[in-house]
Amino acid sequence: MPTSSIISDTSDKSITAPIAKKIPHKIEMHNHQRIDNYYWMRDDQRSDEEILAHLNDENNYADAMLSDQKTLQESLFQELKARIVKDDNTVPEKDGKYWYHSEINGEQEYSNYYRSTSFTGENKTLLLDVNDRAIDHEFYDLGDLSISPNDQLMTISEDTDSRRIYTIYFKDLRNLNGNLNSKLTDAQNTYLTDYYLPDTLIETEGQIVWANDNKTVFYVKKDLETLLGTQVYRHKLGTQQADDLLVYEADDHSFYMSLDKSRDDSQIYICLHATESTHYLALSADEPNSEFDELFPYQEQHEYHADKMGEHFYIVTNYQAKNFRLMKATVGQVHDINNWQEVIPHRKEVLLEGIELFQNFIVATEREHGQIRFIVHTTNATNGENIGHHYPLSFNDPCYFACLGDNPEPKSTTARLYYSSLTTPSSLYEFDLATGERKLLKQQKILGDFTKENYQSQRLFITARDGIEVPVSIVYRSDQFKKDGTNPLLQYGYGAYGITIDPDFSSQTLSLLDRGFVYVIAHVRGSEMLGREWYEKGKMAHKQNTFNDFIDVTKALVEQGYGAKDKIFASGGSAGGLLMGAVVNQAPELYLGIGAHVPFLDVLTTMLDETIPLTTNEYDEWGNPNEAQAYSDILAYSPIDNITEQDYPNILVTTGLHDSQVQYFEPMKWVAKLREFKTDDNLLLFKTDMEAGHGGASGRFKSLKEKALEMSFFISLLPR
Template sequence: VEFVPREDGLEYSIAKHGNDYYVLTNLDAVNFRLMRVSADKLGDKQQWQEVIPHKEDTRLEDIEIFEQHLVYKQRQRGQTQVFVRSLNTGDEQEISFRDKAYTLYFYGNKEADNPELRLYYTSMTTPGSHYDVDLNSLDKTLLKQEPVVGDFKPENYASERLFVTARDGAEVPVTLVYRKDKFKKDGTNPLYQYGYGSYGSTSEPSFSSNRLSLLDRGFVFAIAHIRGSQMLGRPWYEDGKKLTKKNTFNDFVDVTKALVEQGYGAKDKVFAMGGSAGGLLMGAVINQAPELYLGVAAHVPFVDVVTTMLDESIPLTTNEFDEWGNPKEKVYYDYMLSYSPYDQISAQDYPNLLVTTGLFDSQVQYFEPAKWVAKLRDYKTDDNLLLFKTEME
């Protein structure tokens, strides 16, 4: 049975409480709001009553409904916040966490009469942790934490959240992590910067045991939460797609420049990495500002944008028009061509490059990075490494 008739662009999810439905929706609310409607008035959106209003600077992301409590998760200026509201009194409390930037989501909350909220929590310095939170006192009980092999001590590491002003004035969030006794804010540490910035996918600040090897050798690791993600809400995504896609690339470059200027990284020891649409990011960045990077890794990179988006025999292509535009329309063709990494290769020095692909990758065909690598080898004017690895299995 349809909850409400389908509409182009209308998104919603529902949770039932007694005779009422709570509706998390983008109806007249780009960053979503929470509505309530009784079961006998479902189809009439005029009868929906507002529970949590829309906010320009805050994206409402998730809710859980219990017998006596409403729990909701929102993201304000890139920071996740969780509130517990009494359905009897309307009083609210915020669940507090020690980290400046973290990732959190609800799971397993299937029983409305449960007095506790189950959630998963992680940060750049905190391994994945499972908690039960008392809905009245907000006391947290740690149930399980991801074990880390070796002599890992979280107090040896520090994480920061800062904002970088991009060339057009936008403030770009950046999450950093480093080992305290290896870090000096004097521009001597090597810097490893990651980014994605497409499809509204947000690169969350989370723990990685693999990353510890870099941090223990003095690297500063940075996630650039560039436009095309939803770190600052749905408008942050809309400002990094189709005819605003170049904001994604400009943000990444501007973050690199700022981190070096502020002493977080050595100007001659900067590395960058991205995969798939993040590989497109890498390709665009090294065309625009190759001098900023000592080495770049582009994994299964989507780099031949115009050719691929013109080929409607590829299963994903037509569905992707909402992200990149349809190059059969001249305005999109011209714009794609102006940033497509393959088409914008020029005779200049490029960083050391590692490019990987898979012979049977269904999303980025192997011949895209292959022809990109071939053209780079033909055009580049440096003697830096250009390594190309194809997974044949």
Template structure:
């Protein structure tokens, strides 16, 4: 079957500095029958090319699925008199939310069955569920399209009947006031930016809801949440580089909102409440890697902030948890996370030790103040996700739950390690690897290199039972901890954004070269993968060094950076000027123009590329990857297949459901394995 040839319609994209010709711009007409026909033709072509892998896809899917328990309960957590549990039942795709009063031996109470919500829909995403403080009412939200526009419903837990109240087009998060009669929620504007907070009174029409906050600055997004103490409700308004928080007592929804600290350019902070004070993690006063301060509730402004944990040049403070006797810090040192315990009364501190060369550790769900027990999570490239209970007083650890991997999986059959590659500017970039012990360290060994590198988001080394299907077939899996994330602190992020964005791409390329030079693989056997902003990464790399990779998997890739960032009607655009730069300013325009994957496709021999997208994706619109594929296919001189797979019923996160998403991963792995075995 021949690949689809997208028609070309002359279209000029106007910018302050030049006009660009974009003949595939017509693809952004979502309801145009020709657009739908083209996407369907691309799907048929991808199916045709991948037809020889159909049996392998089926085998991979069943293999991945078989490693999961078909029925499984989450680890229960206790809050406000009840134990809460999430359950997956055999033969069902979606979770069931339950609770038990006071003890785990009590009768189960059904809160919500997402399987019932999913009936009649091909997609379902449960946004959130929340119970009122008197434990009588439930709020829950869900999206059946994938655009991340959630509808909120309410249920009387005593009768099991839904109330008439319905809130549409929300961000999905609902916060209950202390009186059990009012809730706060967030709505979105036409560009899907969360910008307005409203107060709803149960039993009244939505049209009567009160707007309590509206964010006029299009670079800011709004969220609403409640403190761990349940005593305060916060509205956070945040851009990429600045934060502002308003608060009021949850017991008095009609009291005036107070600002904690007015927004200031480049001042970031997040807040939690304890006793008569607010504890704040912030980068104030040059604390690049953040510090912890506290301030009285009555005088919350920055002039009253008192240092609790000072800024450290080599330690990135990522989070904290408060107990009545202890302060727990989540911090990153030389790329690895550690959990530090500080006793308030004595100031004594200690660190929970971890042994793997690369891993992920994090503070878990801890809803109580008056306890010496800390829940934390741990996983590595070879060890399944586990939740532990750590007694901060006795320093003893107890395993509460470990991800069960069915079949013949044994962690000792796999090895993980961390290497350091020297980037072209001399910076040392970490690479986390995992492989089966029997896999040779050879130039003939296939290796999948994964990267992201944006928004300060760090891709840590964690376990994947799905990934075993690739490792058991001789692949090495590697994560390049490139600049743009915060693996080596806040400066690591700053050196991979705005006018330094190309460092992200150079780091990834230099990591691949390092692995080749070390004899771990070769250009004939190395593959690249990235999603969303990681799709931008692999798209840019494909233009810069197409000969370096045998194949590339680009998941929902952000590849038309310049056109998107010039269009303020597209979701996320205005809020991301501080990440990519504002292309209405010439220096940013020219820099983005120099790396944007779509704008830099040229006649050259591109590798085999598999591109995926969701028709209802609100973060990276489907037409970005569709246009990119059309242009790649037009210019590529290699004859290698360039495939586009569009899920017509999902959004940015792909298929919904516990097992349905495995079809996507089976397809990607089959694509890679087919390339490896059919050079």
């Protein structure tokens, strides 16, 4: 295993790591018994004094062991902060009568939201002062901001506890400029200038969808134990939440629930999504008092996204198409899948990720050989006219990310897209839908001495142990890279849920590149980088492929001279934290340091407990361990169940006490068990943010401190 000078040079041997007590807890399933000595660390109320004291002890221990890094941490924080433009704004976008944009200034942590009557900002009005809303909260997240169809009212949803439980508020926009309505009484005008209506909706998912009557909204209410959205309610303005009507309740808690509105604003959808299945229910947005009906009958393992323009529905579907295809159907025929007509066919080498409907165009987002592209099709989407000519929008960087921006107006003849690469800051383009001609509207400004030409990116394919070619994105600073096996290397991975980590620009990564690091994204199986099969071969019974891919990429990059074998680091969060936990069990000798953030580590215990948030939703991702084969599959890799007496690398673990996705006690238990079994003197540090949740600290500057912590941890481990 690589060793580092920090152990002998900076660690105070008189500082003792917290040692957790052990209380054996027996867990039996399928004639197999496990003993969890740290099960006692779970407290769903987050109020147990002994548990909180142990977390604080871990924080204090980590701070003490990192005390010699404080100067470096602060220097890195200031370096990261110095690259950020303090006064910034988004490019205004038109939606109805108004242009909307956000601004952030000075030391503000959050963007404030505005609208005006023109692109250039005439009659600019402050819609929401987010910094004022957040001022009394250690954590703040603005979940949704939605304007009523008549532009007179606004809803916002806020989470101030970091548990992703949102409260919805309603704001009157009619008199924001101080123009009193002469038709109203003084009392009514006084009420309006207070802006916020008395309507308040608690314990929600945060989404709000307006009906077209401007007085009815739909929202999803959460189960406070599982934190799943399970009920859809209808709220009438001016009434109490207790009087809201329950319009739908889910019987099957393996689905996530969300709301949406069709592209032509005629339909409101309840969208039920499981890992392998989708189900839509629809309601006329003009008739909010009617009932939701299923768009078409539910089928297991049928995944799709449906949208509507005029008299036609358009469905991106995996029905008889693993990589998805586009179908269409009239309003009267959509209920019967046999009546659907193919618009864009299935292709074995191309993943159809989604579409955006315009009145005379359909823009398809596709991924071929891992690279994103847009195909613009001419058509009359309103009347379902067959697709005419089409053309691609492609890009030149070897490693890049692109996505469509917000395009709220379906009648538009232009569209916006975001583009970024490992060496190109985020750029917003507007392109002509008829010709494809692009115009740069704005590129992220990086302060300091950043010059794109100083950095080089590459795209490689690494052969894994089973012969599969794994795509890898690499970036380094040209004058710091030798390819002689001397550079430090940081490898990042995720590999779950079909989520693809695309190679986009990060100003934070520059601090490592400028210090000679090579930064790598391993696009391991479990994502959809190479299509749907790439995902399926990295989940459930095939999950070991994810870990093998990551390990094999590390070995190959060392062999090819991209990194020094004694200077290799790895990092991942959430499901990527699971990846880190598996990798350090299976190949600890490869890594000098590991960053595991909000990591999912106690997979088997969690997936056996339906009271833990998200468990039932994820049976199709990890397997249902109530079934013997799935139990065996998960047991084989679950990080906490595979800790052994061996040397482990230096490890930094971070979490949030209020994490709703991966509970704080998973990394807490993992660290305690690692301390019990590991046979080395390397650092094992555990930091808990006592206010944060799964997304870490809120605010644009606060989150930089977390990044500076990991960077300083890695840099200080380098051999001297």
